[in-house]
Amino acid sequence: MGTKNNSDSTDSAGGGSNQMWGGRFAAAPDALMERINASIGFDKALYAQDIAGSVAHARMLGDVGILSDADVTAICDGLAGIRDEIEAGTFEFKTELEDIHMNIEARLTERIGDAAGRLHTARSRNDQVATDFRLWVRDAVDAADDALKALQTALIDQAEVHADWVMPGFTHLQAAQPVTAGHHLLAYVEMFGRDRSRFSDARARLNESPLGAGALAGTGFPIKRDMTATALGFDRPTANSLDSVSDRDFVLEYLAAAAICAGHLSRLGEELVIWSSAQFRFARLSDAFSTGSSMMPQKRNPDAAELIRGKTGRVLGAFVALSTVMKGLPLAYSKDMQEDKEPVFDAAEALMVCVAAATGMIADLTFDRERLAAAAGEGFTTATDLADWLVREAGVPFRESHHITGRVVALAEEKGCGLEDLALAELTAIDERISNAVFDVLGVDNSVRSRNSYGGTAPDNVRAQVISARERFLK
Numbered sequence: 001m002g003t004k005n006n007s008d009s010t011d012s013a014g015g016g017s018n019q020m021w022g023g024r025f026a027a028a029p030d031a032l033m034e035r036i037n038a039s040i041g042f043d044k045a046l047y048a049q050d051i052a053g054s055v056a057h058a059r060m061l062g063d064v065g066i067l068s069d070a071d072v073t074a075i076c077d078g079l080a081g082i083r084d085e086i087e088a089g090t091f092e093f094k095t096e097l098e099d100i101h102m103n104i105e106a107r108l109t110e111r112i113g114d115a116a117g118r119l120h121t122a123r124s125r126n127d128q129v130a131t132d133f134r135l136w137v138r139d140a141v142d143a144a145d146d147a148l149k150a151l152q153t154a155l156i157d158q159a160e161v162h163a164d165w166v167m168p169g170f171t172h173l174q175a176a177q178p179v180t181a182g183h184h185l186l187a188y189v190e191m192f193g194r195d196r197s198r199f200s201d202a203r204a205r206l207n208e209s210p211l212g213a214g215a216l217a218g219t220g221f222p223i224k225r226d227m228t229a230t231a232l233g234f235d236r237p238t239a240n241s242l243d244s245v246s247d248r249d250f251v252l253e254y255l256a257a258a259a260i261c262a263g264h265l266s267r268l269g270e271e272l273v274i275w276s277s278a279q280f281r282f283a284r285l286s287d288a289f290s291t292g293s294s295m296m297p298q299k300r301n302p303d304a305a306e307l308i309r310g311k312t313g314r315v316l317g318a319f320v321a322l323s324t325v326m327k328g329l330p331l332a333y334s335k336d337m338q339e340d341k342e343p344v345f346d347a348a349e350a351l352m353v354c355v356a357a358a359t360g361m362i363a364d365l366t367f368d369r370e371r372l373a374a375a376a377g378e379g380f381t382t383a384t385d386l387a388d389w390l391v392r393e394a395g396v397p398f399r400e401s402h403h404i405t406g407r408v409v410a411l412a413e414e415k416g417c418g419l420e421d422l423a424l425a426e427l428t429a430i431d432e433r434i435s436n437a438v439f440d441v442l443g444v445d446n447s448v449r450s451r452n453s454y455g456g457t458a459p460d461n462v463r464a465q466v467i468s469a470r471e472r473f474l475k
């Protein structure tokens, strides 16, 4: 690759020095220098933001009289033409021009001549890239919010349909107490709601404009930073020029929120894997979200759910990668910071495909009502209901009722039956305060119906929570 680059660079740079910053250089960079230095291979993804930033900057320079109206028009028209070329796929990206900023500026020079050279007045690539990247991350935050809202919609719709479908609730993946499927799904609605709120917090802090910070120290030109900030949809300009070009905490916040969200998605993916397994059979993924095995004809594999689980590593990895890049950098800009982009692009792509796939899988998911209800009663899941009944109906202290219930469970286990299958005589033999009325709470439906404390699993609660979740998250 080095050899290939060598000939490329010599040809296309014409054997001379860099046309953007080569004034003091006699020779062209080594091919390896170009290879380690160039970011155009990935930062071309910032072209739209770079052009928007340049248009705002040019208009502001016109407003303060640094550029003539004719120059501003030529620059803005030229940039619009370049955007069309990039979107049409006809723009030729050049490695020897390093990055998106210089590729666009060089092309602008080809298109409009001298005026292009005036665009970079009172600006550096350092504030330029910081601006572009903030705009990009802001879009990524907004896209994540929209996608998570769609996922919440699918979860809430399914929760409504399954408000009173009983299933086992687990702790330690051991059957614990019966819950409703709607309640279980709404748990994820809360998690993704907090993820959205983390993204929105990050957005509020990142929405300041670094443009005009210059290379690091600001500029002596009479620029109007408020004007460019407003034009780009920022709330205000950043307050400190050194900080503006040297921090990437806005990216780290996005990645931290993304990593936590990916962790939530991964847990949901894991549940789908478990629920759809032949051993559990709680739910069935649609054909659209299952894959077959090339060897075993009976298989329906939950690949998408597994990949949602698997892609968490990339997202968290991106956070770790960028925090490692940033630690220990002295102020202000260092080229290390060019390493900020690829992990984020990769993480954002992974996050978006995971949220979309989760949305599709949840929307299509079909639960097996009978299987869920049967499993809900396995493992003596209503034992707590019996213990609570003794407290409530017979005035037994909870510690004692816990002990009595333990003996009832041991008996049922010994007989190989459920709690509700024991005869009243067998129960009264353990404790004479137990009466026939106890059978009301030993069934799973009664169990879930009784758990109507705020936030509890009772079907009526779930129906109320569905309404409240739509109100809180989907307005």
Ligand code: ARG
Pocket (backbone or CB within 6 Å): 039, 043, 099, 100, 125, 126, 129, 333, 335, 337, 338
């Ligand atoms: N491609 C560079 C980056 O992404 C742009 C800023 C370059 N600044 C500089 N002083 N070399 O970080």
